[in-house]
Amino acid sequence: MKIIPFLLTSVLFLSGCTTPPLKYYYGKYSTTLYRTKKDGTPGSLENHKNSLVKIIQTSKERGYRVPPGIYCEYAYLLSNEGNPEAEKYFALEIETYPESERFVGFIRNQIKQSPSK
Numbered sequence: 001m002k003i004i005p006f007l008l009t010s011v012l013f014l015s016g017c018t019t020p021p022l023k024y025y026y027g028k029y030s031t032t033l034y035r036t037k038k039d040g041t042p043g044s045l046e047n048h049k050n051s052l053v054k055i056i057q058t059s060k061e062r063g064y065r066v067p068p069g070i071y072c073e074y075a076y077l078l079s080n081e082g083n084p085e086a087e088k089y090f091a092l093e094i095e096t097y098p099e100s101e102r103f104v105g106f107i108r109n110q111i112k113q114s115p116s117k
Contacts, residue, residue, distance in 0.1 A: 024067040027055045049077050068097050072104055079111050 032048040052074040059066045075089035090108060094101050 023064060025055060025059045025062060025064050026067055027051055027058060029055060029067075029070075045077075049074070052077070066092075066096060068100070069093070071096065072100065072107065076107060076111075 028051050032044070032051040035044045036048040038044075052070055055070050056066050056074065071089045071093035075086040075093065078089065079086035090104050094104055
């Protein structure tokens with residue numbers, strides 16, 4: 001009879017070791033971000049921007065939520081180029097992650113106060 005408690009304990013222990021399903025797709029985000037920060041070349045920045053687009057597209061194709069901050073970072077890069085589509089991605093960040101509203105507002109204010117704009 002001592003085997004039943006042992007089996008139950010083993011099953012509970014092993015079931016706690018399962019990996020939860022993947023919720024986000026990050027693609028090559030960390031690699032391209034590192035290269036952008038390290039090199040700082042227009043080519044590395046363009047590669048990182050393309051990586052963000054790929055993350056957004058692949059996440060949608062696979063039915064995942066776009067990872068937190070990806071829409072915002074992409075919008076920031078677009079706004080630095082003067083692309084009006086940036087507002088669409090800022091709005092998507094807030095829609096996907098409502099708790100990011102204050103942060104996105106802060107970023108928008110920083111962009112507006114920037115001397116180059």
